[in-house]
Amino acid sequence: MTNEALQKLISSWFPNPEAGITPEPIQVSEGEGIAEPQEPINPSLLEFTEEGSQFLNVSVKPENLHELMTQLKASNETSFDYLFCLSGVDWGTALGVVYHLESTTYRHSIVVKVKTEDREDPNFDSVCDIWRTAEFHEREVFDFFGIKFHNHPNLKRLFLTEEWDGFPLRKDYVDEINMVIK
Amino acid sequence: MQETTTINNNFKSEEYFINMGPQHPATHGVLRLLLTIDGEIIKKVEPDLGYIHRSIEKMCERDSYQQIVHLTDRMDYLSSHINNEAVCLTVENALQLEIPERVKVVRTIIGELTRIASHCLWWGVMGMDVGALTTYFYGFRDREMINDIFEETCGARLTMNYNVPGGLMWDIHPNFVNRVKAFVKHFKTKIPEYDRLLTGNVIFQKRTKGVGVLSKEDAISFGASGPVGRGSGYSCDVRKYHPYSALDKVTFKESLQTAGDTFARYQVRIQEMWQSLSIVEQLIDNIPEGEHRVKTNAVIKLPKGEFYQKVETARGELGVYVISTGTKNPYRLKFRSPGFSNLSLLNHIAVGGKIGDLVATMATLDLVIPDIDR
């Protein structure tokens, strides 16, 4: 599937109730303009962008994450069955997780991003019931970013010891002894 | 010899813990596995990581792109050239640099030689893990020849650092072509020797067939890549699906096995050695003339955006995910390492087997611990 088609399909799964009416397919298929921030009301709860990336990027709210991911994997048209990268990112103010997905049948890719402003107790739904590889990757993210994942079967530190203070890959992490800052 | 592992309930059996590693011959490095065992039967495998974690991703955030290339050697040190290449490709694609054909071809040749060297070492160690100590020396004999070639051209045997963003550090050594040809000729007679020594051995086959079976669905779900995925019939060769460097100019067959057991993964790697040899053969005779490097700025600044590059290392799919804010350092750099995903499926396939099965299974996952503990 092309990125446009993907965008059209996926955005139709999550209609924005504030947009009033459900978006008509013709309206959405007009192009990438839909997802751009200038658009007054986004017809979908998801935000799409291809700017500055070779993949189609989808931003999703934490509460819709698990549903979207389940759909992405389960839908016959998308069938994103291969989670090839799961990265935690510290955006400065927000903490987020970036999921890189690929379909082994159609060989198309998508990037799903989720963010939260809550730096004290960030948490998202775990996707390890959808892709089992997420189990380890989420533990890694938990270890280095302190992001908690609901329904994770074994969420504990993977690389660092249990008593380690702080989350090293966050931008505000300070460790004067071990870190060499140029 | 089908194993019968039914436990008679009249006997009270007790599970116990055992620490395999961090200093254990079969974990090939400082991997620690917490095993829950009932007699000889494995009930649970829980990896405990971080013994050599250097937080390369954090270090990358303060380093320039040229410096990052050198850090990648220290991840999967057996595929160091391919790791370097991954970062260089990311940078080059982001800057939209036009890379000379010569560079692409040389990178591919050295990449494939790296793969052969890595598989040679794996083969030796695989034999050792199942108890045939002699294989180790046979594997090393051939790997040594490749290392000598690398030493001459790249200046180092293991952590080669031959790639720089924009090309190669320097041009290939005048002997390079001849030595590679000599190696190809030599190694063609040696893979059959490997087969005679180990592959055909009945004990070896009994030890590996039907052991550590991974289904195709699980392979995809666990994010298995490289020979581990291909052993389960999951076609996942990055060189086929997202060809990079000169790999789109060569023809080769992706080695696939459907059994998904330890022996299938073993066969995939043996076939991969043949395929890599054929790739090297196709390219070695016509390395195009030209520059070995294009000029880049002394300070490389990537445009704002996100960049992702996949390459196929000897272990599987290595991903480099760069988030750039337009400065000379990446804002965030994530390495998706093949070993990490492959390790995550160990518990799934090792449970129910014996300790000996775990060792054989782990050998075909071909884990390199610094790759997992980045």
Place this chain on the structure above:
Amino acid sequence: MSIIEMVLIALVYLGIFSVAGLFLVLLERRVAAWFQLRIGPNRVGFQGLLQTMADALKLVSKELTGTEKADKFLYNLAPYFVIITALMALGVIPFTKDFQAFDINIGIFFLIAISSIGVIGILLGGWASNNKFALIGAMRSGVQTISYELSVGLSLLTMILLTRSLQLSEIVEVQKNGWLIVQGHIPAIIAFMVFMIAGTAETNRAPFDMVEAESELGAGFHTEYSGMKFAYFFLAEFINMFLIAAIATTVFFGAWLSPFGITESIPWLGVFWFLLKTLILVFLMMWFRWTFPRLRVDQLLTLEWKYLLPINLVNIVIMAFVVWQNLIIQF
């Protein structure tokens, strides 16, 4: 024989075979090196001849370390069990007609019995070390030796049907009309093959080195042993290997008898023939070790109980038939 005489002979044996054991270690290392495209030890003494001597000296002078929680008495006792039984068995081996310390009428039986005691040492060592890897190794060893004892015993019993005596000197005497492997032809060859497999397993050598299985258990039952105590285990393994080869030589290949009686007039040459035959078999066992991968523990037991044991039992019947019908080949 007076006590003094016996003590003297014992001391001579002890001296000879400890050194011989060391040279076997050297031989193993050179053979391994040859198989592995290496040179092997070649620096200490001429062609490395003194290498293992130097190693032994190093081990003697090493500090003995052990674990706090080990059962001290059993832990210290174990290596002696292993080494003493190995050396004891050498007493009955007929190197020549006269060079045999102890010719009892139940020689074969004595050898089988003595070699089973050795495993108690391994069990003790593994158990008393209070180490889980050592314990697994010891348990494997127990399982393995109990199983393969049967095959060793039964394959030798097959040959006893031919010789009609358990006394080693008489077994050799019978072979003056042709080595037993020729006399007993088919069942004897089967018995020999079973004996070599079971014998390799008895000595815990690859491909049956479950007990140590370095890639699985680190060092197995002797994980916690160091210095000379470790050396005892190590030396015992080599003496046991020599013993298995020596028993095979005695029972199947006519011990010190020369082929076709070519040197019958020079009896002392028997030592040469005996050692030659034994070393060829030792080499065979080394060949196994450096070529084969290791079996898994359940496959090891399957091999014994489902294959070797039935083969052996049938083989005894065949041999009995051969003896009954007098189908023996004799010159």
